[in-house]
Amino acid sequence: MPARPLALAALLLAALPALAEDRPTIIVGSPEFRPLPVAVVDFSGEGDARAAAAEATSVVRADLALSGLFDVLDPRGFLADPSEGYAATSIKFARWADVGADGLVKARLSRTPADVEGELHLYEVRAGREVLVKTLKVSAAEPRRLAHRMADEIVRYYTREPGVFASQIAAIRKRPGIYELVLFDVDGGSPRVVLTERKALMSPTWRPDGNELLVTSYRTGRPEIWAYRLADRSFRPVGGIANAMGAVYSPDGSRIAFTVTKDGNTHVWVMNADGTGARQLTKERCIDVTPTWSPDGRRIAFSSDRAGSSQIYVMSADGSDLRRVTFQGNYNQTPQWSPRGDQIAFTARDERLVFDVFSIAPATGTVTRLTQDQGRTNEEPSWAPNGRLLVFRTDRAGSWQLVVSDPKGDRQTVIAGAKGAELAGAAWGPTQD
Incomplete structure (x- = not known):
C-alpha cells in the first residue's frame, strides 16, 4: 500500500452561520480542504x-x-x-x-x-x-x-479544539551504559533529562494528568514497573511484580494495563493505579504484549501471536469478547489507540523485513500505511492528545530520530535526533495549560 499523496483530506475550512459571527472553522470531514493561509x-x-x-x-x-x-x-x-x-x-x-x-x-x-x-x-x-x-x-x-x-x-x-503544542513528548535516550528519560517540546526543542539510570529503561507512558510517567525499569536486574513523578523527581516501583513490562494508565488514571512473562508465555494483566488488585486477563499459551486502552476505557488492544503470527487483537477491559483486528502481514506490533477512538496505529514488518507505521480502523478493518521507503525502521507510534498527529521513531537518516506525522502520513516532520545515541519509546503526553 503506497503512502497517500499530499492531501490533508480530513479537513474543511468552512464558515459558520451568522449566529456564530461568520467565524471560520476548520471542520473534520471533507476532501476539499486547503490549509488556511x-x-x-x-x-x-x-x-x-x-x-x-x-x-x-x-x-x-x-x-x-x-x-x-x-x-x-x-x-x-x-x-x-x-x-x-x-x-x-x-x-x-x-x-x-x-x-x-x-x-x-x-x-x-x-x-x-x-x-x-x-x-x-x-x-x-x-x-x-x-x-x-x-x-x-x-x-x-x-x-x-x-x-x-x-x-x-x-x-x-x-x-474549537485544544491545541497540543504545550504538551510534551517523552522518550528514552540510550547512550553507552546510560539510559535517560528525556522530555521534549512537541517540536523537539528544549530537551530535558529528568532521569538517568545505568540499568535499562523502556516504554515510558504518561499518567492522564501529565504529572507522572510509568516506565519498565531493570534497576533490580529484572523488568518491573516503576513510576517517575515529575514534581518531586521520585522514582518508585509499582505493584512489585517481577517480569512486568509495558505499563499504561487507563484514560481515567484509575487502572494500569501491563504484561507479565512467566513459563515462556506473556499475558496481559491489569491492576489498580496504586499497584493493588493485580489480575491476569489473557491466559492462552502465547505471547501477548503492548496493551493500549480505548479512549473510553472499556476495551484493550494488544499484540498476540496466538494464531501463529503477531497480530492485533481487541478485548473488553475485563478480558472478555476477544476478537482479532489485523489479518494482513505476519508481524504487527505496538498498537496505540487514538484518543479519538477511530484508529489504532501500529508497527508492521513487510515482506522485505522493513518496519513501517500503519493504522487500522477497528470498526471497519480499513488499513492505512503511513510510511514506506523511508529507512528500514519506522516504529512505536504514539498519538497526540487530540488524535490529529502522532509521533514515532525512524532510522531514515542513518540514525534514530523522532518524526511527527499527520494520521495519513502525508506530512512528516523530523523533530529530534540523538547523535551517537538511540531514541526509543516516544510517548506523547496529555494537553496541559
Whole structure:
C-alpha cells in the first residue's frame, strides 16, 4: 500500500452561520480542504524581551506549520508596513489580502526577572477585524512555552479544539551504559533529562494528568514497573511484580494495563493505579504484549501471536469478547489507540523485513500505511492528545530520530535526533495549560 499523496483530506475550512459571527472553522470531514493561509508578523519585544520575541515568532510559525492546518506565509513577501499597530483601525488589511493571508497574527512580549508575558492578537483579514486578544504568562525559565501556548490559542480559535503544542513528548535516550528519560517540546526543542539510570529503561507512558510517567525499569536486574513523578523527581516501583513490562494508565488514571512473562508465555494483566488488585486477563499459551486502552476505557488492544503470527487483537477491559483486528502481514506490533477512538496505529514488518507505521480502523478493518521507503525502521507510534498527529521513531537518516506525522502520513516532520545515541519509546503526553 503506497503512502497517500499530499492531501490533508480530513479537513474543511468552512464558515459558520451568522449566529456564530461568520467565524471560520476548520471542520473534520471533507476532501476539499486547503490549509488556511496565515501571516505571522515578527513579534515585538520590549527591552530584555527582544530575543524571546524573535524566538517566539519562529516557534509559532513552526507550530502552525507542523499542525498541518495552516499555510504559514513567507515573511519576505509581506507588503504591509511592519510598524503598523495592533488596533484593527491601524491595519491595512488590503495589503495582507494582497499576499493571500486569511489570518494575521501579531504579538508583543515583555519580560521581568520572574516572567515572560505575551499579548497575542489574531485578525481575520477578509473581515477586517480583530477576533482574538489573549494575554499569556510563563516563567522566565521557559520562554518557548509561551510561544507554544500562543500557537495552541490560534489552533483553538479555528478548530474549537485544544491545541497540543504545550504538551510534551517523552522518550528514552540510550547512550553507552546510560539510559535517560528525556522530555521534549512537541517540536523537539528544549530537551530535558529528568532521569538517568545505568540499568535499562523502556516504554515510558504518561499518567492522564501529565504529572507522572510509568516506565519498565531493570534497576533490580529484572523488568518491573516503576513510576517517575515529575514534581518531586521520585522514582518508585509499582505493584512489585517481577517480569512486568509495558505499563499504561487507563484514560481515567484509575487502572494500569501491563504484561507479565512467566513459563515462556506473556499475558496481559491489569491492576489498580496504586499497584493493588493485580489480575491476569489473557491466559492462552502465547505471547501477548503492548496493551493500549480505548479512549473510553472499556476495551484493550494488544499484540498476540496466538494464531501463529503477531497480530492485533481487541478485548473488553475485563478480558472478555476477544476478537482479532489485523489479518494482513505476519508481524504487527505496538498498537496505540487514538484518543479519538477511530484508529489504532501500529508497527508492521513487510515482506522485505522493513518496519513501517500503519493504522487500522477497528470498526471497519480499513488499513492505512503511513510510511514506506523511508529507512528500514519506522516504529512505536504514539498519538497526540487530540488524535490529529502522532509521533514515532525512524532510522531514515542513518540514525534514530523522532518524526511527527499527520494520521495519513502525508506530512512528516523530523523533530529530534540523538547523535551517537538511540531514541526509543516516544510517548506523547496529555494537553496541559
